[in-house]
Amino acid sequence: MSDLAYESLEDVEFPDDIHTTSTGISNEKLGMWVYLASDCLLFGGMISTYLIYKNRPGEIAGLSGNTHKVSEYFDIPFTSMTSFILLMSSLTMVLAVNSVIRGDLTRLRLWLTSTAVLGGLFLGGQIYEFTNFVVNDGLGFTSNVASSAFFALTGLHGVHVVVGVIMLLSMLAISFGTRIRAEAVEVVGLYWHFVDIVWVLIFTIVYLIP
Amino acid sequence: MSAAVTELDDDSPVNPGEHHTHGPTDGQYFKIFFLLVGLTALEVSTYWWDDIFNADTKKIAVPVLLTLMVIKFFLVALYFMHLKFDSPLLKRTFYAGMIIAILVYGAALTVMNFWSDSGTTHFNNPPIDPPAPFCADCPGG
Amino acid sequence: MAIIEDQRPLELTTGHEPAATESPSPLGVFARPKANTGWRSWVNTVDHKKIGIMYGVASFFFLLVGGFEALLIRLQLSVPGNQLLSADLYNQVFTMHGVTMVFMVIMPMASAFANYLIPLQIGARDVSFPRMNALSLWIWLAGAIFFNSSWLLGGGANGGWFNYAPNAGVTFSPGTGIDFYAIGLLIMGIGSTVSAVNLTVTVLNMRAPGMTLMKMPVFTWMNFVVQVLLVFALPVITVALLLLTLDRMFGAAFFDASKGGDPFLWEHLFWIFGHPEVYIMVLPAFGMVSEIIPVFSRKPIFGYPFMVGSGIAIGFMGWGVWAHHMFASGMGQLSVLAFSLSTLFIAVPTGVKILNWMATMYGGRLKFSVPMLFSVGLVGMFTIGGLSGVTHAFAPADTQQTDTYYIVAHFHYVLFGGALLGMMGGLYFWWPKMFGHFLGERTGKWHFWLMLVGFNLTFGPMHILGLQGMMRRTYTYTSNQGFSMWNMVSTTGAFIIALSLLVFMGNVVFSYRKHRKNPVNPGADPWDARSLEWMIPSPAPEYNFAEIPVVEEFDEFWHRKYGHDENGRLVRIAKTEDVVESSDPVTVHLPSPSYWPLVLALGMPLVGYGLIFNLWWAVPGVILIVAGIYGWVMEPATDPDASHGHDDHHGDPDEPDAAEIEAGESAESELVSASAGSAGVTADGGDSQ
């Protein structure tokens, strides 16, 4: 089955210029997609871990910790806000890509900045949420397996967002330098959107489905 | 599979740099974004369904939520991430990861009795009674 | 080691300015390094061939380390009631042996070949991301050294290579060994991920004109499948290791049943990775054998599409069988049944490969040079291992076999008899291409026969021992259990294997000396071979192909040499000398060397030590990582001085130019910060704590 699909690739014509690639897709973009495909399994594993543990707050008194699930303390209106912020950052990201394609550096900087700021806001929201769990609800990382799995999953996502923000800011810095390639912005955008769709999954699977 | 093959055939490799021309315009992006916002609002509303309809809506809400999630996922992937407009190879690469993830983790969750999870710490098994003493007067028996 | 010192063949023959040319660089420290001789040229290289050779040398070093550990195991077991190793030390030794052999020998040795050969076989000048290629080498090496340093820092890991929970938790393993396991494998995993992405993109994107996927040599194909498997399998073990790290260092209880965790989750995650991993280890060797057998049978590979297809099928089905490692875990009858069935099915594509190799040899003009001997050895030994695999695909039988020496016999027949024998054959086969001289043929035959006999003596008896009930991972046995004789035989065999490796090393040294005294170049095509790498001079010049070949057929090089006459008989149509490349390149544009990958990689083990011992250690580590990324991004994409007549052609600097895709480097930095992103997650994600 799979080899059939690959055979059909035989039809692809090959450009003569060795500076273009066999598939016509640039290395950077293809590489990013391959990496994102790989990341699917990373987040898949973390989400599965959460699913397995989410209903198992400590039942054995004294041994397995806090008897409350994290999901009892979710603040859905607040998280909806942060989800909305992340969604909006995806919009500003595509606008940034369109600007750089048009060669409009001013807009590019504007949209990159807003994307990074929105990402930062999302992170701020996450920090607020985490502190709230710990301080007000007494549910920390080690309270029980359910909370460990929750913090591990959302924390890993948060780390991805941090990396994304750093990449956005670097793009911004580069845009003041000598040259910036539209494709570089696009590839960073791919990463950013991926982080967003992972949040789409987390928001539904973790937060909204009880 | 065959659909994918025919799709591929007419997709000669684009010249790098040219393929940007057929991405969505800013206006289209805004439209998709508002669609996404609407869907999200709908998703969030399920949180209050129980109160609004005064009934247990979980049976309906969960499938609705999952559907909405999938739609949102693909809207972002296909349009914002240009999968719809780029070479099919990229689509395949990403779908391969997704499909393997879904199949493999789905199977693992099944083997771990996730779908019939009773939520006990004993993973669906009744708590084990301490084994009956092997002989009455053994020490510690 | 002779391999390292032998740089002469790799020195630039042409195509470069002498190293001395000074050029004022506006960016000072970020100028690309220029040394292309001496040790510096190895440290800063981004050349896939040098990187491949370094992978090879390092993995051979670890083969000796792991081999030494194996000898310790065998010495301990040679007689009943032996007290050479304590139970605890024995646990450490077999664990370190297993992990070393899997992650530091078989995988990197396959990487060595993949790095060296894939670009040559697809007609490319380098991989897609040359600096990232160096990065993955250094990260892997840093992780490997980090992992082995545990011997000096409180003892090695002792939970077996699959490191089952709950034994791996702090309760039962309070030492730091398992922390080294978790973090060491995370670091190496980052390196492998980078390299897997890189090689996947290389195969897809860097093919010469006309080299369609179905014209690629089988070796490249199998490695492509392996890289894709790695791309998808590594994140799974990354999850498992992250959870383990959180358990051990940050007080979580994911795998601790007493606190509501589930040890099963580790088993599942490990084997979801673990079974694809066994194919990751064996498919490269399959690829090598598929190159060697046709050459020494003077026939094209039999059923090329089936060869490729079965490789893909193995790669695909390998995802659906993992729980056959857990038949005895009590996961439920339905699960056992399902995974038993799927395991039986996976033997089919494996069998297809074996039949195809035999059909290739059938009716061929066989010539049993050393590479061919190893290949035939692989076909035979792997078949035995595959068959014993099928015997434990049947769950009822497996409940008798699991955790006995029968399993040990199985996986050594597939991994040693499959992967390692194949790669030894590959070494003899490609040695002239890599170093410009042959390995000794007679010594090579000694090497082969000693290895084959030693191997069978070591692992053959384990079938019997296992069926007699001898458990693996138990540090000793008593004399009345009836295990004594075969254990002695097995230990003897292990020393014969060690001897064969000595013979191999002798072969390397002496053939090199002979070559130095009396250099005879083997020529571009010493074996009358079939694929593109034999078209270029030996040793392969730095620029690979002076002129990128245009490919028309599978086995392109062969078809340039041979054709059919009017009666359909095979005839030579061109002299080899006329077909191989001789011209000097005029405008070859090679990526410049860089130190930053090494800087970045050096930071990782420091972060690891920081997590294990004292977070202050992580500070210099993080600084190195950040400096590495920063330097990487800042250094000029390609040093214009190093290029040869073919300068970068940038337009107006302020005008973004999407159409300008140079081969490789500029946006690579973005990609790397992405992968370094996952590095951040795994290696220094816990810093904040």
Ligand code: HEM
């Ligand atoms: C012909 C196809 C194969 C089948 C049907 C098969 C089947 C199995 C089964 C059922 C087990 C689990 C036994 C147990 O623990 O009770 C096993 C173990 C193992 N197999 Fe295979 N196998 C096959 C090929 C391979 C190959 C090609 C490799 C590696 C190159 C491999 C490497 C291993 C390893 C390393 C283990 C032991 C893992 C451990 O417990 O430490 N097998 N095999």
Ligand SMILES: [Cu+2]
């Ligand atoms: Cu397996």
